[in-house]
Amino acid sequence: MAPVAVPTSPVAAPVEALKAAVGALNLGVEATDLSVYGQFDNTPATGTEFRSVPTKADARPNLTIKEVLADDAKLKALGRLVSERGVVFFRDAEITPDEQKVLVDKLGKFGGKPADSTLHIHPLTLPGSVHGDEISIISNEYVFDGKFKRDDKTVIQRVRGAQQWHSDITFENLPSDYASLVIRTLPEVGGDTLWASAYEAYDRLSAPTQKYLEGLTAVHKGQFFVDLAAKLGVEVRENRGSPQNIGQDLQTVHPVIRTNPVTGWKGLFVNRGFTKRIVELSQSESDALLEFLFDHVAANHDIQVRFRWEANSLAIWDNRSSFHAATQDVDNVTREGTRSVSIGEKPYFDPNSKSRRADLAAKKAA
Numbered sequence: 495m496a497p498v499a500v501p502t503s504p505v506a507a508p509v510e511a512l513k514a515a516v517g518a519l520n521l522g523v524e525a526t527d528l529s530v531y532g533q534f535d536n537t538p539a540t541g542t543e544f545r546s547v548p549t550k551a552d553a554r555p556n557l558t559i560k561e562v563l564a565d566d567a568k569l570k571a572l573g574r575l576v577s578e579r580g581v582v583f584f585r586d587a588e589i590t591p592d593e594q595k596v597l598v599d600k601l602g603k604f605g606g607k608p609a610d611s612t613l614h615i616h617p618l619t620l621p622g623s624v625h626g627d628e629i630s631i632i633s634n635e636y637v638f639d640g641k642f643k644r645d646d647k648t649v650i651q652r653v654r655g656a657q658q659w660h661s662d663i664t665f666e667n668l669p670s671d672y673a674s675l676v677i678r679t680l681p682e683v684g685g686d687t688l689w690a691s692a693y694e695a696y697d698r699l700s701a702p703t704q705k706y707l708e709g710l711t712a713v714h715k716g717q718f719f720v721d722l723a724a725k726l727g728v729e730v731r732e733n734r735g736s737p738q739n740i741g742q743d744l745q746t747v748h749p750v751i752r753t754n755p756v757t758g759w760k761g762l763f764v765n766r767g768f769t770k771r772i773v774e775l776s777q778s779e780s781d782a783l784l785e786f787l788f789d790h791v792a793a794n795h796d797i798q799v800r801f802r803w804e805a806n807s808l809a810i811w812d813n814r815s816s817f818h819a820a821t822q823d824v825d826n827v828t829r830e831g832t833r834s835v836s837i838g839e840k841p842y843f844d845p846n847s848k849s850r851r852a853d854l855a856a857k858k859a860a
């Protein structure tokens with residue numbers, strides 16, 4: 495791993511100040527009980543899917559994303575579910591790119607995101623992009639805009655699955671809370687997306703390792719986008735969904751263990767895509783620890799879910815507490831979708847927050 499300059503003064507403010515910047519949580523209040531609708535958990539660790547067709551065994555009615563968008567009580571319940579399960583899927587979801595924006599922005603607002611956190615403008619989305627600044631086009635043919643063609647044309651040349659794991663835009667001072675993706679042009683087979691639970695990644699570490707990680711912070715950097723901007727001779731966009739998301743270097747510092755403000759649960763918050771260096775450790779210690787943690791997420795399929803896209807499938811995830819990875823396993827077939835990303839709060843670690851497993855076990859026992 496190439497050395498990364500370690501900032502001399504990490505930006506971490508006291509946890510109470512960071513928590514105070516998260517507005518009132520409004521995700522439990524007046525919420526509807528979504529368990530009355532047909533759904534199943536994809537794996538114990540992560541993923542809940544709303545079924546599109548009731549079966550004999552489960553006659554609960556179908557919940558459509560249209561109904562959710564039309565009813566704030568349902569939206570609040572959905573936000574809570576996404577934060578608890580890491581990712582939620584809908585089938586037969588008719589949703590426009592503009593509605594995707596409304597969806598994640600409202601989830602973020604109900605979740606108490608700072609008043610000036612809006613929707614992310616990707617550093618490499620050109621002004622005048624086809625669906626506007628706040629929709630990233632996800633494509634296997636180009637990077638966020640038609641001008642940035644990929645030069646890794648075939649499956650064999652492309653990055654393999656283990657290298658793909660990330661949570662979105664963690665190079666920003668204020669990264670994402672909620673995000674949504676629809677793949678609108680699909681290969682018949684292939685191009686699945688995987689998600690992994692950051693809560694479960696934390697819970698499956700030994701207690702001494704958990705303790706150790708809780709004291710650490712890490713440098714995140716969007717090096718790929720900085721390099722691409724330089725290669726193409728363009729500046730990266732500024733004011734990327736928050737007045738705090740500025741600067742050309744796409745670099746920041748976040749805690750290694752992050753508290754999700756909605757669930758109050760602790761999750762691992764380093765990812766192979768963007769985390770470059772543990773601030774408090776030597777270069778070789780940092781390299782070894784990060785490699786272990788990246789592998790912990792990528793190699794353990796028992797903390798993951800794999801989702802096969804169909805026409806009108808919709809995924810909504812909480813970037814604070816999950817990782818995801820695309821699968822680049824098709825040649826010469828277009829795969830294209832629209833993604834909207836809400837900006838959340840400055841990440842923090844609250845020492846009083848809980849393990850998901852411990853909290854769920856305590857609730858079950860109560």
Ligand SMILES: O=C(O)CCC(=O)C(=O)O
Pocket residue numbers: 632662675685686687818819820821833
């Ligand atoms: O293409 C995919 O499957 C996932 C792309 C991705 O990382 C995202 O939409 O944030």
Ligand SMILES: [Fe+2]
Pocket residue numbers: 660661662818
């Ligand atoms: Fe992503």
